[in-house]
Amino acid sequence: MTTRIHSHAGITRYLQVYNVLSQALAEGTLDTHGVLPSEPELARRFHVSRTTIRRALSRLAAEGIIERRRGSGTFVRGEERFHGAQGRFIQSLHEIGEARPDTTTRLIEFARVPTPSFLRRQWPEFGKTALRIRRTCSLGDKPFMLSTAYVPGDVGQRITRHHLGHRPLLVVLDDLGYHAARAEQTTTAVAADPFAARHLDAVVGAPLLNVRHVLRDAGGRIIKYQDHTYRPDRCELRVVIEHAGQDRPHEEL
Amino acid sequence: MEDRNRKPPGRGRGIARYYQLYQALCGFLQEGAIAAGEALPSEPELVHSYGVSRTTVRRALARLEQEGLIVRRRGSGTFARKAQEPERLTVHLSRLHTEAPVFAPHVSTSVLQFAAAPVPAALQELHPGLSEPMFLFRRLSSYRGTPYQLSSAYVPAEIARRIRRRRLDRTPLLYLLNEVGPPVVTTEHSAGATAADALAARQLRVPFGAPLLRIRTVLRDAEGRLRALDESLFRPDRVHVRTSIVRDGTSGAQAPWRLQPD
Numbered sequence: 001m002t003t004r005i006h007s008h009a010g011i012t013r014y015l016q017v018y019n020v021l022s023q024a025l026a027e028g029t030l031d032t033h034g035v036l037p038s039e040p041e042l043a044r045r046f047h048v049s050r051t052t053i054r055r056a057l058s059r060l061a062a063e064g065i066i067e068r069r070r071g072s073g074t075f076v077r078g079e080e081r082f083h084g085a086q087g088r089f090i091q092s093l094h095e096i097g098e099a100r101p102d103t104t105t106r107l108i109e110f111a112r113v114p115t116p117s118f119l120r121r122q123w124p125e126f127g128k129t130a131l132r133i134r135r136t137c138s139l140g141d142k143p144f145m146l147s148t149a150y151v152p153g154d155v156g157q158r159i160t161r162h163h164l165g166h167r168p169l170l171v172v173l174d175d176l177g178y179h180a181a182r183a184e185q186t187t188t189a190v191a192a193d194p195f196a197a198r199h200l201d202a203v204v205g206a207p208l209l210n211v212r213h214v215l216r217d218a219g220g221r222i223i224k225y226q227d228h229t230y231r232p233d234r235c236e237l238r239v240v241i242e243h244a245g246q247d248r249p250h251e252e253l
Numbered sequence: 254m255e256d257r258n259r260k261p262p263g264r265g266r267g268i269a270r271y272y273q274l275y276q277a278l279c280g281f282l283q284e285g286a287i288a289a290g291e292a293l294p295s296e297p298e299l300v301h302s303y304g305v306s307r308t309t310v311r312r313a314l315a316r317l318e319q320e321g322l323i324v325r326r327r328g329s330g331t332f333a334r335k336a337q338e339p340e341r342l343t344v345h346l347s348r349l350h351t352e353a354p355v356f357a358p359h360v361s362t363s364v365l366q367f368a369a370a371p372v373p374a375a376l377q378e379l380h381p382g383l384s385e386p387m388f389l390f391r392r393l394s395s396y397r398g399t400p401y402q403l404s405s406a407y408v409p410a411e412i413a414r415r416i417r418r419r420r421l422d423r424t425p426l427l428y429l430l431n432e433v434g435p436p437v438v439t440t441e442h443s444a445g446a447t448a449a450d451a452l453a454a455r456q457l458r459v460p461f462g463a464p465l466l467r468i469r470t471v472l473r474d475a476e477g478r479l480r481a482l483d484e485s486l487f488r489p490d491r492v493h494v495r496t497s498i499v500r501d502g503t504s505g506a507q508a509p510w511r512l513q514p515d
Contacts, residue, residue: 015462016448016460016461016462017462019448019462020448020449020450020461020462023447023448023450024450027373027374027375028374028375029373029374029375045451046451046461047451093346093442093444093496094496094498094510094511094512095509095510116283116286117283117288117289118283179502179503179508180500180502181499181500181501181502181503182497182498182499182500182502182513183497183498183499183510184495184497185495185496185497185498186493186494186495187346187444187466187493187494187495187496188466188487188489188492188493188494189446189447189464189465189466189467189487189489190446190464190489191463191464193276193279193280194273194276194277195280204272205462206448206464207446207447207448207463207464207465208446208464209444209445209446209466210446210489211444213498217502218502218503230446232445232446232447232467236443236444236445237443237444237445238441238442238443238444239346239441239442239444239496239512240439240440240441240442241346241347241439241440241441241442241512242438242439243351243427243436243437243438243439243440244438
């Protein structure tokens, strides 16, 4: 059975191939000791033309990820070789948005806006207006997370740009006496839209990890909604779950 | 309107202009800047404010219409439609290997592979020092006939040999393992995203390069011994992975979060 690459989502074939190639390089699944398969081999593997492969490789070369040496092939640049978790930001899935001394945040937007309809639809109690805060989080000069938070109007009214500074929103809310007690988190994957691509230094259509949550206080009141988008090559979210050594549930054999 | 949409679509590298306009309008519709029933700007207005051709505007609108986000009425204009969320399965992370994929109604699972196979480097990294031969046990799960999860579990060969094959297609991984050895007591999960490669695209019926949610799991027994390494890929339009977290909400500042068992 063959794989057909459809030009989908307005993204050209070469970009789709680029996304899959850069992923495979980051994971160390494509190269053998730093050497990439030949162009015809890649074209065969991905069922695309050599021109498409060449365009994808040119882009990887322009970004300094690979090096093409005339006559001898394509190589993964030493510093870009797969080094496992090294250099990747590891975060606990249940401690999202916590302060980390080794990261820097940058404020993109701080605005009071009408509550977007997707929030009002799901949580009518959110209210008519919200404070929207958009920030990126970087390790060194490499952004790995873009977050968009909505704080309900009355709570948001008490937060100023100055008050927020570079602190995690959760800490600011605690400061103001709004103590979060529980959160429902949804984890999914999204394709980078032009906005996320720009701020995460990624390509449009690149796969991103997405975690959304709604925080409530002990009384069940919503104190924020936040959407986090991560570059999966720079960051991963981990969690350990204990099991009681369950027997298998009752079922007919 | 907000800054992300004010910028006229540029000649993005490899990204069609219509797609950039489409994305910008999607943003307005999803965030409710244009509410259901409200009119979108006219074609000439869009041409003017985004500095693109009429053809580009028409392509963007055609795609929005195709996806059911807008409705175009001849003579009266283009209107936002009420957003319709597709039906998605909810998988609780804490029950990923005890419940999913087998026990939900309308879910079916097929076994794609059960054979000796080398473990990919990225997965090995989760359990350094892996030297024993491993079996790959690959399953595809579907909900109402549409595939949503491709799971590749690597199990030590010595354990895999004892697994009863006829139960492979309808038993969650953790129970399969518990039936043939010391129980699994910890699962360590790592969440990420990936672009669908040839195999995933074909099995999950998504375009090559489409974003997929990836959850890797190390399953260990009470002695810390490896029972299995799993990599599951999920279609984000079909599945949501849920986790509930709680903390002491009365003592306030800086109370630690912990996972709540579902």
